[in-house]
Amino acid sequence: MRMSEKRAKMVMSQFKFLFFVLNTTGLYVSHESRDASLGFMVQRIRQMKFVGSVALLAFGHRLTASGFTTSPHLSPCSQIQRQFGHSITNPTRFEASVTQRSLSTKPLEFPENPSPFSTIKNGILTLHHRLRNEEVxxxxxxxxxxxxxxxxxxxxxxxxxxxxxxxxxxxxxxxxxxxxxxxxxxxxxxxxxxxxxxxxxxxxxxxxxxxxxxxxxxxxxxxxxxxxEADKHRRSVELKLRRNGEIPSQNELVKNYSEVTKxxxxxxxxxxxxxxxxxxxxxxxxxxxxxxxxxxxxxxxxxxxxxxxxxxxxxxxxxxxxxxxxxxxxxxxxxxxxxxxxxxxxxxxxxxxxxxxxxxxxxxxxxxxxxxxxxxxxxxxxxxxxxxxxxxxxxxxxxxxxxxxxxxxxxxxxxxxxxxxxxxxxxxxxxxxxxxxxxxxxxxxxxxxxxxxxxxxxxxxxxxxxxxxx
Known part of the structure; x- marks a missing residue:
């Protein structure tokens, strides 16, 4: 089923409005907020932009498969990449624009949230390290x-x-x-x-x-x-030094206990x-x-x-x-x-x-x-x-x-x-x-x-x- 030109232009307009709202909201949050608790909003906006970009590219491929084009030289997918390419291929453009537009306020820098796959990988590596080093x-x-x-x-x-x-x-x-x-x-x-x-x-x-x-x-x-017996010896050494007004050093406290336990x-x-x-x-x-x-x-x-x-x-x-x-x-x-x-x-x-x-x-x-x-x-x-x-x-x-x-x-x-x-x-x-x-x-x-x-x-x-x- 071929997509009509009118429907394609309407969908493209909706995507343009979506990216405008996301960019505007993200700019406001980064420029105005001084509270690190709002950092999650920037992260969510970036995630929404990424999902929208993927959906936009998929829509462009669908237009190409339908034979629809608005330019004799570019396919719909190429047109989308030209118009929204900076947002798709460079996800940090939003942060760069915030830095340029901020007059006296430095934008907040929030640590990246690890992806689920990264969390799983780190957990496996940690467990592997503990298994190699912890006998219990x-x-x-x-x-x-x-x-x-x-x-x-x-x-x-x-x-x-x-x-x-x-x-x-x-x-x-x-x-x-x-x-x-x-x-x-x-x-x-x-x-x-x-x-x-x-x-x-x-x-x-x-x-x-x-x-x-x-x-x-x-x-x-x-x-x-x-x-x-070794711990009792260590504590007695520490107590003796403190009674004499000395501050026990770590070397004195961990002195090897070499006595033969009866x-x-x-x-x-x-x-x-x-x-x-x-x-x-x-x-x-x-x-x-x-x-x-x-x-x-x-x-x-x-x-x-x-x-x-x-x-x-x-x-x-x-x-x-x-x-x-x-x-x-x-x-x-x-x-x-x-x-x-x-x-x-x-x-x-x-x-x-x-x-x-x-x-x-x-x-x-x-x-x-x-x-x-x-x-x-x-x-x-x-x-x-x-x-x-x-x-x-x-x-x-x-x-x-x-x-x-x-x-x-x-x-x-x-x-x-x-x-x-x-x-x-x-x-x-x-x-x-x-x-x-x-x-x-x-x-x-x-x-x-x-x-x-x-x-x-x-x-x-x-x-x-x-x-x-x-």
Whole structure:
């Protein structure tokens, strides 16, 4: 359909009026305004001029395609570019004209608003830079990828879980036979404790030996007791200098702390004495009352969502039950002395202290976990994974290290308690009564306030670390 000459001229007149209004309005705003808050108006005017220019060029191409022309030498598109070319090809002409026409007032200069594509690009570059330089963020990205994969590929994982369940309940191989025994769950928990505790024992020994040789082990910056002693030394130097009327220099405050931190004794009794208090009653119960075969028969193959739900809810419920018992132990002196004092024997906690418990406390610890799983009706495979996870969390809570891959750093928003807060609890005997999470402690105010003190800084994610340890 060909466009009439009358209609084309009318549209051209409308475009001329649009550009006249935009130029006049923009000139007034830039010339009269002294308020930077009106800068957005100039930006919007420029954006409107650009959109109008694009529409005008498109209209010119349409006229050319329709065969319409008002000049025997120029196409409609060329005529438009000649008439409006300065506004289209030189978008800063408006600002230049303002500068020329302003007699005594310099036009306001407003920073260019980045385009959406530029914002996205800058965000990606910033994230890439942080991923390359922040170890905690790398572990968070890995954890996010892992749990996202569990959700995205849950149907494929469900198939594998069904095959695994059939294998564990029907096969005569060694592992399925162990899985079907009544002692399987507590044997798995004890084995996991043995592995986790000795990993952190190795870390303790490595840091201590390097310090005794005058070296700095790469893991020393993660050790909470060393951090605490180094920060205490820095604060004492600062206080001494201020008392003498001196202004402490930065070099004096960050002086390397090279002393060998005296580590607390390792809880070897955990394996020579206390483990039998835990093992013998359970083994006796399993022999006298076999029951696992009936429990396994009541379950079918689990799903990925079911396993995740059982583990998450199990940890949350256990944490609530433990919080209730733990705070009573601390608030009632008689209960503390008779049940819980043994666990607080050392102010500087180490991984072996996770099993430094009185007999009553051992029964309560194990009982809370069993009650939580039984109330939820957790699947046997969920219980197995739960045992591996909870034993790690309990050991990490007492390990005395603040590695970047631990839950207190990987879980965002400070939702996990972790070793920093539990180390504070053992050192001061108050606050942080939950084991894994922080929501109940936060609700009731059982946490150290950020007051700039030594104790307040000891629970922060980024405490003082001597430069030589970095």
């Amino acid at each position: 963020l790398q572990w968070r990205a890995l954890a996010f990828s892992f749990f996202s994969s569990l959700f995205l590929f849950r149907h494929a994982i469900d198939v594998k879980l069904a095959s695994l369940w059939t294998f564990l309940t029907t096969s005569s191989s060694l592992i399925p036979r162990i899985f079907r025994t009544d002692s399987y769950e507590w044997v798995l928990a004890v084995s996991a404790f043995f592995f986790y505790i000795h990993f952190f024992w190795y870390a303790d020994v490595s840091v201590r030996k390097a310090s005794e040789q005058g070296k700095v082990h790469p893991w020393r910056k993660y050790r909470l007791q060393d951090r605490f 580590q607390t004794g390792w809880n070897w009794k955990a394996w020579t004495c206390e483990v039998w208090v835990y093992v013998v009653p359970l083994l006796t119960w399993d022999i006298l009352s076999p029951r696992r075969h009936r429990r396994l028969a009541a379950f079918g193959a689990p799903t990925t969502i079911q396993v995740l739900r059982d583990i998450t809810c199990g940890l949350l419920l256990y944490d609530i039950l433990f919080f209730t018992g733990h705070i009573l132990m601390h608030k009632i002196p008689l209960i503390y002395r008779t049940i819980h004092a043994k666990h607080h024997q050392e102010p500087e906690v180490r991984a072996g202290d996770v099993v430094r418990l009185s007999m009553v406390e051992e029964v309560l610890e194990v009982g809370f976990s069993i009650i939580a799983l039984n109330l939820l009706g957790a699947h046997p495979i969920s219980r197995s994974i739960y045992n591996l996870i909870i034993t790690f969390l309990l050991t990490e809570l007492h390990c005395g290290f603040d590695f970047p891959w631990t839950p207190q750093n990987v879980v965002p928003f400070g939702l996990a308690t972790g070793s920093r807060r539990h180390h504070f609890h053992h050192r001061n005997g108050k606050h942080y009564y939950q084991k894994f999470f922080f929501h109940v402690d936060r609700l009731f105010g059982f946490f150290q306030k950020d007051d700039g003190s030594l104790h307040g800084d000891s629970v922060k994610p980024n405490p003082h670390i001597p430069p030589a340890w970095q």
